[in-house]
Amino acid sequence: MKVFYYLCLLLFIITIIFYLIMKARKRCPVKIRKYYIITLIILLVRNVTLLLLSLIENQEIMYFLKPMSMMDIIAIPLLAMGALYIFLRNESIRFDYHFIFMISMIGVYCLLISFYRLKSHIDTEFGYVVIFKDTIIPSLIYLIVMAMVTVISLINIDKPYSNTLGMKLLTFSTVVFVIEYILFLGGIKIFPYPFIGEISVLIVVLQSIDTFK
Numbered sequence: 001m002k003v004f005y006y007l008c009l010l011l012f013i014i015t016i017i018f019y020l021i022m023k024a025r026k027r028c029p030v031k032i033r034k035y036y037i038i039t040l041i042i043l044l045v046r047n048v049t050l051l052l053l054s055l056i057e058n059q060e061i062m063y064f065l066k067p068m069s070m071m072d073i074i075a076i077p078l079l080a081m082g083a084l085y086i087f088l089r090n091e092s093i094r095f096d097y098h099f100i101f102m103i104s105m106i107g108v109y110c111l112l113i114s115f116y117r118l119k120s121h122i123d124t125e126f127g128y129v130v131i132f133k134d135t136i137i138p139s140l141i142y143l144i145v146m147a148m149v150t151v152i153s154l155i156n157i158d159k160p161y162s163n164t165l166g167m168k169l170l171t172f173s174t175v176v177f178v179i180e181y182i183l184f185l186g187g188i189k190i191f192p193y194p195f196i197g198e199i200s201v202l203i204v205v206l207q208s209i210d211t212f213k
Contacts, residue, residue, distance in 0.1 A: 003054070003125045006191050010051045013195065016202050017044045020209065027212040031095050035082055035102070036205070043075035043198075050193065054127035062128045066118050069130040072198060073112070073138060074105045077145040079201055080174060083208040084153055087166035112138050129192040139185055143178060150174040169207055173200035 017040050024036040049068040056062060081098060116138055120130045132138045150171055157167040177197025184194040 002190065006126060007051065007054060009191070009195055010047055010054075013199065013202070014044065014047050014051070016199070016206075017047065020202065020205055023206070023209050027209050029212070032082065032086065035095070035098055036079075036209070038102070039075050039078040039082065040205075042071050043079070046071040046075065053130065056127070062120060066120060066130050067113055070113070070118065070132070070138075071109065072193075073142050074102075074109050076177070076198060076201055077142070077149065078102055078105060079205050080146065080149045080170065083166070083170055083201075083204045084149055086208040086211060087153070087163040087170060088156055088159070089161045089163060108141065112141075123192060126192050135185070139181070143181060146174050146178055146181075150178065163211060166204075166207055166211065170204050173197070173204045176200045 021037055021040050021044075024033050024040070028036060045068050049065045049071075052065055053062060053069060056065075078098075078101070081101060085093065085095060085098065112132070117133045118130050119133045120128050123129045153167050153170045153174065156162050157164060157171065174197075177194075177200060180194045180197045183189070
């Protein structure tokens with residue numbers, strides 16, 4: 001039964017991502033639109049990969065898909081940073097820096113899968129499950145970036161021009177993400193990957209897109 005809920009959850013997340021891509025195309029300014037669409041496509045590829053890994057039996061296809069299975073490490077911090085910029089409403093900060101951060105995150109991910117490698121095993125319920133061989137450094141980088149977003153959003157909640165509701169929602173979602181991820185690393189989990197924090201960040205992205213008329 002758990003595998004059924006797992007597949008439904010993946011399909012639900014994939015549907016949300018498609019919806020956000022369509023909404024970003026219609027509402028967001030050009031630079032933010034490009035940033036969100038690229039980042040959401042990265043997350044879409046990751047979730048489609050997880051769906052395929054749970055369904056396929058071919059080992060060659062699994063090896064091809066494996067490098068794309070952990071790309072939430074890129075996408076989730078990028079989405080959180082994009083929402084933070086929108087909620088800050090600080091015109092003195094150039095959005096172009098987000099593209100530099102995006103390239104940096106992609107570079108870091110390539111280094112992580114090169115040095116820390118990915119390993120896979122077959123779960124009787126969930127199919128192929130992929131994790132880093134050494135999870136400490138990748139997990140620390142992931143948590144540090146998300147914790148930084150939490151702190152920045154918390155500090156700026158009451159700033160005069162910031163979107164207070166958006167900042168509160170972002171702070172809450174990143175706290176949920178960090179707590180869930182720490183519990184996951186401690187072995188407290190239902191599915192082979194954490195999803196609650198990811199969904200909460202996607203809800204924040206929806207709220208940030210809705211700020212544009």
